[in-house]
Amino acid sequence: DGGITQSPKYLFRKEGQNVTLSCEQNLNHDAMYWYRQDPGQGLRLIYYSQIVNDFQKGDIAEGYSVSREKKESFPLTVTSAQKNPTAFYLCASRPRAAGELFFGEGSRLTVL
Amino acid sequence: QKEVEQNSGPLSVPEGAIASLNCTYSDRGSQSFFWYRQYSGKSPELIMSIYSNGDKEDGRFTAQLNKASQYVSLLIRDSQPSDSATYLCAVNPLSGSARQLTFGSGTQLTVLP
Numbered sequence: 001d002g003g004i005t006q007s008p009k010y011l012f013r014k015e016g017q018n019v020t021l022s023c024e025q026n027l028n029h030d031a032m033y034w035y036r037q038d039p040g041q042g043l044r045l046i047y048y049s050q051i052v053n054d055f056q057k058g059d060i061a062e063g064y065s066v067s068r069e070k071k072e073s074f075p076l077t078v079t080s081a082q083k084n085p086t087a088f089y090l091c092a093s094r095p096r097a098a099g100e101l102f103f104g105e106g107s108r109l110t111v112l
Numbered sequence: 113q114k115e116v117e118q119n120s121g122p123l124s125v126p127e128g129a130i131a132s133l134n135c136t137y138s139d140r141g142s143q144s145f146f147w148y149r150q151y152s153g154k155s156p157e158l159i160m161s162i163y164s165n166g167d168k169e170d171g172r173f174t175a176q177l178n179k180a181s182q183y184v185s186l187l188i189r190d191s192q193p194s195d196s197a198t199y200l201c202a203v204n205p206l207s208g209s210a211r212q213l214t215f216g217s218g219t220q221l222t223v224l225p
Contacts, residue, residue, distance in 0.1 A: 103156050
């Protein structure tokens, strides 16, 4: 089945550690996105990529990094520079510029 | 002013009633509009998209768009307890083009049995 797969679903991290969240899609979508959601709040854009080997910062990119080496994959690294990383992270993709977003199931990161 | 605003709720309606969710946006050139449903602890799920003025119906859901007044709404007829969720409005602004959808903060809906 086509879709977006995020892993892991749950992740615990000690302060000072970097962690990488995986996002893979087999929808053949060009554009991919990473959002962060905090309890009771909307979605905030971290990074996005419209084509392979190119990505742009969103509204809250500080403390995060991404890569886009393959069309299917858009991993997100939460670095130790991110001051408050505990959140629900959502990866999404879309088939065209003005089209709808499709989301993965999300990854919940907790910093201990 | 927020780019996309929704009534934060929570909104409670009895089972079988019509639930009305509203969303306003600031970018007059916005071209496409979406409603997502998000159950607690889950990722958003697209339920409606609308691109032109007027109403669009899909089962118990109706999306209404008024570009002159810059609002989009979602009506849920014959509300069911399974409709209890947070509903996110998303707008594709003219500025930024492919950059992103802009999301509202969501309206929490509870349908009471």
